[in-house]
Amino acid sequence: SYVLTQPPSVSVAPGQTARITCGGNNIGSKSVHWYQQKPGQAPVLVVYDDSDRPSGIPERFSGSNSGNTATLTISRVEAGDEADYYCQVWDSSSDPVVFGGGTKLTVL
Amino acid sequence: QVQLQESGPGLVKPSQTLSLTCTVSGGSISSGGYYWSWIRQHPGKGLEWIGYIYYSGSTYYNPSLKSRVTISVDTSKNQFSLKLSSVTAADTAVYYCARALVVVSPSFDYWGQGTLVTVSS
Numbered sequence A: 001s002y003v004l005t006q007p008p009s010v011s012v013a014p015g016q017t018a019r020i021t022c023g024g025n026n027i028g029s030k031s032v033h034w035y036q037q038k039p040g041q042a043p044v045l046v047v048y049d050d051s052d053r054p055s056g057i058p059e060r061f062s063g064s065n066s067g068n069t070a071t072l073t074i075s076r077v078e079a080g081d082e083a084d085y086y087c088q089v090w091d092s093s094s095d096p097v098v099f100g101g102g103t104k105l106t107v108l
Numbered sequence B: 001q002v003q004l005q006e007s008g009p010g011l012v013k014p015s016q017t018l019s020l021t022c023t024v025s026g027g028s029i030s031s032g033g034y035y036w037s038w039i040r041q042h043p044g045k046g047l048e049w050i051g052y053i054y055y056s057g058s059t060y061y062n063p064s065l066k067s068r069v070t071i072s073v074d075t076s077k078n079q080f081s082l083k084l085s086s087v088t089a090a091d092t093a094v095y096y097c098a099r100a101l102v103v104v105s106p107s108f109d110y111w112g113q114g115t116l117v118t119v120s121s
Helices: none
Strands: A009-012 A018-023 A032-037 A044-047 A061-066 A069-074 A083-090 A097-099 A103-107 B003-007 B018-025 B034-041 B047-053 B059-061 B069-074 B079-084 B093-101 B108-111 B115-119
Touching: A009 A018, A018 A032, A018 A103, A032 A061, A044 A061, A044 B108, A069 A083, A097 B047, B003 B093, B003 B108, B018 B034, B018 B093, B018 B115, B034 B069, B034 B108, B047 B069, B047 B079, B047 B093, B059 B069, B079 B093
Parallel strands: A009 A103
Antiparallel strands: A018 A069, A032 A044, A032 A083, A061 A069, A083 A097, A083 A103, B003 B018, B018 B079, B034 B047, B034 B093, B047 B059, B069 B079, B093 B108, B093 B115
16 A cells, blocks of 8 residues: 655744655655644645645645655744644555655644 | 534444444535545544545445445435444544545545544443
């Protein structure tokens, strides 16, 4: 089955830029989605199809995908961005829905 | 605004069947165009996709759970349901229902709030 690898944690100071990676074999050929999950809450879609934002998601959230790595970038990080972030792909060749293990973003 | 709400017992005994229902409001399951999914999250862990159903009744399950999972839909009630048989403590998790648009690479745009199910005698 397809595997997505995320770093367990990323730390960043307020106002700086956070980059969260999601690694997978030739992931650049797939569409990657990103979710934000705050404690005790359901996940929220923040980026879909590599780089598109759902309505209501700040422009500070952006994404890119190439080669074996997809990246979620959060600009001008705020305390309220502290959360777990998960990447997800749809892999029709195996288990259709695959999630990464998640990355805890800490705002210092 | 679409809303999803999970319901069902919060405590299930080992070897029994876990049963949950997701009620959808603000949109009709029978209108098609979406996969209606169940996703779970073990305490302190990541997300695990369980399976999905289309309004027609077509299903697809996570191979690791396939032998124990049944997802069904009741379009008259605008609900879909999860049954997980022969549960053990390893099935203790928060269970979410979610919606994904049927496109080449679906993403989950609406989620329920989640419901904690504990497997214990």
